[in-house]
Amino acid sequence: MTKKLTSEFNTRTQPMRKHRIFNNWNVVTKGWYIACRSKDLGKDKVLSIDLNGQKLVLWRTKDGVACTDGFCPHMGVDLAIGKVVDEKLQCFFHHWQFDKEAKCVHIPCGEDPPKNLKFNSYATREKYGHIWVWPESQTDEEVLDIPGLENCDLIYSFDKTYERSCHYHITMINGIDPQHLRTVHNISIDMDIDIDETKSNHIEFTLSGKFPTATLQERMGKFLLGEEYSYSMKYADGCLAALTMLKGAKLFNRFTLPELKMIFAYSLIEEGRILVRPIFVNKRSTGLFAPFSNFLKLFMTKRFFKMLQGEDGMVYENIRFNSTSFLKLDAPVVKYIGYLNKLEDSIWSQTKSGE
Ligand code: FES
Ligand SMILES: [Fe+2]
Structure with missing residues (x-):
């Protein structure tokens, strides 16, 4: 039996005040979230993670870490069972290949990718021994510097x-x-x-x-x-x-x-x-x-x-x-x-x- 949430108790005697963001489980703010420790993502490895209700995959490229949605936009296969080929992520099933911007760049049967592919990439950074993901493809924000430690070793x-x-x-x-x-x-x-x-x-x-x-x-x-x-x-x-x-x-x-x-x-x-x-x-x-x-x-x-x-x-x-x-x-x-x-x-x- 799943545990009852505290918000499900006393609903009439102590009604909860709802907020737009604060304490709202349905909302994930734009921000840096840890995907994994840096050491857990080896070269040529595809890593699947669950983060904030999302299934994502990560792999390394020569410029850093690529991160996309975790299910293939073709027929929904888990991309974690795919492999990295020339810095692209290749789906196990029909070998469609995706670059770090989540763009489908190769389909072996020769057809063009459908126009309506719904597939996202996410910005990443490595800092404090971890890989961080931002819920947008690009951002000017950096992972927080601790005050007093800016530009320090x-x-x-x-x-x-x-x-x-x-x-x-x-x-x-x-x-x-x-x-x-x-x-x-x-x-x-x-x-x-x-x-x-x-x-x-x-x-x-x-x-x-x-x-x-x-x-x-x-x-x-x-x-x-x-x-x-x-x-x-x-x-x-x-x-x-x-x-x-x-x-x-x-x-x-x-x-x-x-x-x-x-x-x-x-x-x-x-x-x-x-x-x-x-x-x-x-x-x-x-x-x-x-x-x-x-x-x-x-x-x-x-x-x-x-x-x-x-x-x-x-x-x-x-x-x-x-x-x-x-x-x-x-x-x-x-x-x-x-x-x-x-x-x-x-x-x-x-x-x-x-x-
Ligand atoms: S399900 Fe991934 S290429 Fe077809
Ligand atoms: Fe305290």
């Missing part, structure tokens, strides 16, 4: 991919929900919140404050990390979040510590289930202690991530988020929902946004 590592039973628009709120910092994470800091919306598909929240000294934990925090406590969350296209921790932190209030950075990349599995891919990223250190420094930065990022995840991950297993009763303190969340509802939906949406 990067190191990265990955944590296990995990699933959640709520929309990623909701799990993403965790980073900007000021009330729960106090109630769940025991961080009683009055945060100033700075919001950067210079690009309509991005929004960045920087939260900062001074360490209080009421509890032992707070005094320890202040002793180790300095007066200021600051972090930022940058969201891109409603499907990617970059977290920067320890902004401006100073060990014993003297030695500047490296910021710790990570990405959360999200995609839909099916209605009610999402996939989360955590990627730890930092700037590559150079010099004598580089291997140790590189290891330590990624290791510490992972430790912080595990600590935060352990403290409130369970919230997201059965949440029935219904945004009708916000307080003034929830202003960042309201802002974030407004940002999401202005994003563009893509051809991977089940219905047009708002329907």
Whole structure:
């Protein structure tokens, strides 16, 4: 028996407020989504993936990675059983060949391809050790640079991919929900919140404050990390979040510590289930202690991530988020929902946004 969705409970007593994009399972926004790890797509290999309700195939060409719809536009054969011939994807069944723009360039029987072929290609990029796909054939957008790491030589590592039973628009709120910092994470800091919306598909929240000294934990925090406590969350296209921790932190209030950075990349599995891919990223250190420094930065990022995840991950297993009763303190969340509802939906949406 399939599990009932939380939205299917309490439908009359607690009616759900519907949004154009936010928490809407029928909509896939335009954005970069992870298809697979780079190492999983070898030369001359055809890889089939399920992504946001789409069956897609990927293969390598000399210019990068090609990605098209996963079913042959002739008779619908799964293109994953085809093969790569001279950088074209050849369908197993009647050997039609498709180039990286999803154009049919060869039919062995000699007839021309039908005019009404419905078959799409998708833009791809390789970054942070993964192959990313955008739900349009071309885009000027790049996979999000983590603030402070633009044009840097990067190191990265990955944590296990995990699933959640709520929309990623909701799990993403965790980073900007000021009330729960106090109630769940025991961080009683009055945060100033700075919001950067210079690009309509991005929004960045920087939260900062001074360490209080009421509890032992707070005094320890202040002793180790300095007066200021600051972090930022940058969201891109409603499907990617970059977290920067320890902004401006100073060990014993003297030695500047490296910021710790990570990405959360999200995609839909099916209605009610999402996939989360955590990627730890930092700037590559150079010099004598580089291997140790590189290891330590990624290791510490992972430790912080595990600590935060352990403290409130369970919230997201059965949440029935219904945004009708916000307080003034929830202003960042309201802002974030407004940002999401202005994003563009893509051809991977089940219905047009708002329907
Ligand atoms: S089904 Fe693919 S070429 Fe005919
Ligand atoms: Fe949290």
